[in-house]
Amino acid sequence: MSDQTPVLRLEGIVKTFPGVRALDGVSFSVLPGEVHALMGENGAGKSTLMKVLGGIHAPNEGQIFIAEEPTVMTSPMQAKAKGVVFIHQELSLADELSVAENIFLGELPLKGLGRVDWAKLYADTDAILQTLNVGFDARTRVGDLSIANQQMVEIGRALTVDPRAVIFDEPTASLTDAEKVVLFEVIADLQSRGVGIVYISHRMEEIFKITDRISVLRDGQYRGTLNTAETDEDEVTQLMIGRSLDLSRNESHHQMGDIALEVRGLGCGSLFQDVSFAVRKGEVLGFYGLVGAGRTEIAETIFGLRTPSAGQILLDGQEVHISSPIDALRLGISLVPEDRKSQGLVLSMNCRDNMTLPQVDDLTAGPFVSDGAEVAIFDQYRDKLDIRTPGWRQIVGNLSGGNQQKIVIGKWLSMRPEVLIVDEPTRGIDVGSKSEIHNLIRDLAAQGFAVIVISSEMPEVLHVSDRIVAMHSGRVMREFTSDEVTEDNLIQAISGITEKIA
Ligand SMILES: Nc1ncnc2c1ncn2[C@@H]1O[C@H](COP(=O)(O)OP(=O)(O)OP(=O)(O)O)[C@@H](O)[C@H]1O
Ligand SMILES: [Mg+2]
Structure with missing residues (x-):
C-alpha cells in the first residue's frame, strides 16, 4: 500500500472556535481502497476535521491535498465535485421533500427549459436504492421514514457521483443489524473500486471488523495511527483516553426497596401486547431485544406519548392514568429518549x-x-x-x-425522577464516557431510583441490569435475573426461538 498516492491528505490542520482549540495541527491521510477509522472521545475533533475537509469550516492553518494536489475547499459541493463525499453525523435532509429530491438535491436532472426530468430522477434514485436494499421507493416523503431509513437516504446521496473518497461519520448509530450488513457491503464494494473510506465510529467491534488502519485524536491532537490487524481494543482505548478501562461491574450491593412501577397486561395496538413487569426502587431493569421489538413504544406509553389499548400502569401500588409527558413528569417518571436530537x-x-x-x-x-x-x-x-x-x-x-x-x-x-427510563443511553458515546454512564446508572439505583434501561447492546444490558426482560416482536419472551442470564439464552429469547415462558 505504501507506494500508493493517498486519495486525500490533511497536513497540520489547526481549527479554533471561540474558547476551543478543536484541532491542533492534525495530519491524516487515506489510501485508495482502504477503510481508515478515525477515533477519539466525544469532542476530540473528528467531525470538525471532516468538516474542514468538506469545506464547511475553513482551517486557521494547514493544507488539504486531494490526490496530492493542494486544494482549498470552500463548500461541500466543491468537495463533491472533487469526488469527496460525506455522510454526516447530523442528518441534513429536507423532511418535506421526496427521497429522490433529497438524494439529488442541487443536481436534479433537467430536460429542456430547465424543467426537472422526473422520470429520470425517479429511475436514477430507484437504482441507488436497489443497491442499498431498502424497503421504500424514490417517491416516499423523507419525513415519513424512520431515522434508520433517513440514514440510508443520506448514504444514497453519497452514491450519486463516482467518489474518490467517502466519509462516514457514525453511520451505524441508528441502523438495525440487517441495515448494517447492507452498509458494510456498500463499503466493501466502494473499497474494491479503489475508493478511500474514512469511518468514524465509537463501536470497537465494527472498527475491528471493517477497517485497515485506525487513527486516533485526543483533545484536538493527532495521537497516532495503528494497523488494525496488529492492535487491540485496549491499545486503541489507551491512545484515545490515556488509560485502560476497568470494565468490571460496579457492584453496588444495596438494598432494594418497594415496587416503584408496575405494568400489568399493557398493550398498544399492534405495537406490543400483554406486557407485564415491575421495577423496584434501587433496581436496574434492562430491556433487551432487536430494533423493532417494541421496547421504545412501551417506554413511550408509560411516559404518556402513546395511549395504551389495554392494561394498567401502577406507581407505588396505585393505578395511574398518564395521558401526556406532563402527567408522567408530575408523577415522577422521566424518559431519556432514543432520538435525542429531535426530542431532547x-x-x-x-x-x-x-x-x-x-x-x-x-x-x-x-x-x-x-x-x-x-x-x-x-x-x-x-x-x-x-x-x-x-x-x-x-x-x-x-x-x-x-x-x-x-x-x-x-x-x-x-x-x-423516581422512575427513570433511558432508551439506548450510550448510543454515539465514546468508550470512556460509556463506562461513566454505566456507573452513573448503577449509582442512581443505589440512591434509590428505579431505572429502566433499554438497549440493543448485549454487553451493556448484561453489565448494568439486575434483571433483564427479553422482548421479541411486541411480546415479553422471558425475564432473567442476573444470576441465570447467559448470552446464549438471551439471544434465544429475543430471536423468538424459544417459546414464551410465562
Ligand atoms: N461550530 C462550532 N462552534 C464552536 N465549537 C465547536 C463547533 N464545532 C465543534 N466545536 C467544538 O470543537 C470540539 C470538537 O468537536 P467535534 O464535533 O469535532 O468532536 P467529535 O470528535 O466529532 O465528537 P463526537 O464523538 O461527540 O461526535 C468540541 O469541543 C466542540 O464543542
Ligand atoms: Mg462527531
Missing part, C-alpha cells in the same frame, strides 16, 4: 437552558428565573457526565454529537 434538545439554545428547560417552573422565584440555581445544576451534571464545553453559554448546536447527548441525559437526571 433545542440546538440554538445554550447548554444551561437546555439542561434546565423542563424545570424552569420549580426554579422560578416569583417572576424571575434564578440564574444561579440553573448554573449550579448545569455545573453539577457537566462534572458528573464529563461534558466538554467551554462553559454554560455555549450553544448546544456547537457541541460535539456525543456531548449533545450528555446534555439531554443531564436534563432528565437533574429532575431527580
